[in-house]
Amino acid sequence: MKRRFILIILIIAILIPETTNATTLKEYEDAVAKYTAELKEKEAKIAKSKEEVEEVKRNIAKIEGQIAQAETDIKNLEAEIEKSNQEIVKKSEESKKIMEYYQIEDGDNAYLEYAFGAETITDMIYRLSIVEQLTAYNDQIMKELTQLIEQNKQKKQSLEAKKTELSTLRKKLESEKERIIEEINGIEGTVPDTKGQIELYKNRVAYYKSKGCKSNDIIGVTCDKPKQVESNSSGNVTPGALIGPNGFRFPIDGGRISWNYGNGHKGVDIVKGCGTPVHAIAPGRVYYVGNTLDIYHAYMVLIVHNVNGRLVFSQYAHVQPNIQVSVGQDVDSNTIIAYMGSTGNSSGCHLHLEMANDYGWGYNTKYEIYIKHIINPFTYVPRP
Numbered sequence: 001m002k003r004r005f006i007l008i009i010l011i012i013a014i015l016i017p018e019t020t021n022a023t024t025l026k027e028y029e030d031a032v033a034k035y036t037a038e039l040k041e042k043e044a045k046i047a048k049s050k051e052e053v054e055e056v057k058r059n060i061a062k063i064e065g066q067i068a069q070a071e072t073d074i075k076n077l078e079a080e081i082e083k084s085n086q087e088i089v090k091k092s093e094e095s096k097k098i099m100e101y102y103q104i105e106d107g108d109n110a111y112l113e114y115a116f117g118a119e120t121i122t123d124m125i126y127r128l129s130i131v132e133q134l135t136a137y138n139d140q141i142m143k144e145l146t147q148l149i150e151q152n153k154q155k156k157q158s159l160e161a162k163k164t165e166l167s168t169l170r171k172k173l174e175s176e177k178e179r180i181i182e183e184i185n186g187i188e189g190t191v192p193d194t195k196g197q198i199e200l201y202k203n204r205v206a207y208y209k210s211k212g213c214k215s216n217d218i219i220g221v222t223c224d225k226p227k228q229v230e231s232n233s234s235g236n237v238t239p240g241a242l243i244g245p246n247g248f249r250f251p252i253d254g255g256r257i258s259w260n261y262g263n264g265h266k267g268v269d270i271v272k273g274c275g276t277p278v279h280a281i282a283p284g285r286v287y288y289v290g291n292t293l294d295i296y297h298a299y300m301v302l303i304v305h306n307v308n309g310r311l312v313f314s315q316y317a318h319v320q321p322n323i324q325v326s327v328g329q330d331v332d333s334n335t336i337i338a339y340m341g342s343t344g345n346s347s348g349c350h351l352h353l354e355m356a357n358d359y360g361w362g363y364n365t366k367y368e369i370y371i372k373h374i375i376n377p378f379t380y381v382p383r384p
């Protein structure tokens with residue numbers, strides 16, 4: 001069981017190549033294409049959502065028109081109901097008046113007088129029935145009016161129900177509109193970011209093209225290599241700088257060795273005083289800046305140098321956190337990269353200078369490779 005586990009680890013270790021962080025110009029070109037496509041997609045989505053908002057707005061306007069129409073219809077029905085009610089009152093008063101006119105009163109009754117004033121029986125019956133007919137006629141009208149009121153009330157009720165339904169629909173559409181607008185705002189919020197990415201990678205592509213890089217070139221490895229370290233490459237360094245015939249210099253102006261390389265010490269320790277400027281030992285490109293490579297969190301700068309096409313690393317550890325250079329920056333032996341400090345596992349201000357070399361050129365090589373090839377810094381740097 002345990003053996004199989006180890007075997008799996010071994011297989012995985014073999015499958016993972018040692019140098020994995022090489023960047024080709026094509027990767028940056030692809031990034032430009034990717035973010036450009038992303039931007040286009042976002043813009044299309046925004047345009048589509050804006051159209052959707054317009055459509056919802058049109059629907060809301062339509063529903064508002066329907067609501068207004070329903071309100072008008074309801075008002076008209078109310079007026080009609082009111083009119084019918086008045087009509088009923090009028091008819092009922094008319095009936096009352098007829099009854100009053102023909103009302104039977106003691107001795108003096110106009111109705112009876114009128115009825116008995118008939119000359120024939122037929123005439124009398126006719127006269128008697130006129131009153132009934134008149135009131136029956138009014139009753140009929142009142143009945144019809146009551147029916148009309150009932151119908152109008154029902155119409156009004158269904159209109160009110162419809163109005164409520166339309167209001168609910170309008171509310172739903174309003175929240176739908178809000179949702180789409182929020183979605184648009186959300187996407188629009190990320191547009192500057194995407195545009196920024198396009199800008200960034202476009203600039204990178206333009207920069208490396210200006211350095212002669214082609215699509216399949218590995219940046220810093222097959223194109224845009226740091227300047228080679230040559231015997232004359234130290235240039236006009238500060239007076240007092242110790243320069244070797246190979247072009248490498250001692251990183252501190254003055255200073256003394258407090259601990260040599262060997263017996264478990266992977267570099268040389270140099271002392272001169274806190275805050276002393278630290279120079280790059282030769283022209284090169286900054287590979288790493290920070291305090292996370294070391295488990296003791298010492299601030300350090302890592303520089304790669306191109307020595308006749310051979311990769312050489314230099315490391316400057318325990319420096320103060322205010323490091324003066326950034327990753328990718330080209331430096332020369334006159335550049336102050338940092339100041340002597342005591343960060344990380346250190347008992348006082350000193351510079352730990354460490355070096356490693358590789359057997360080919362690879363700016364993008366891994367730190368894991370670097371630490372396997374530690375060398376005595378005095379292989380390159382002149383000894384004070």
Ligand SMILES: [Zn+2]
Nearest residue numbers: 267268269352
């Ligand atoms: Zn040391």
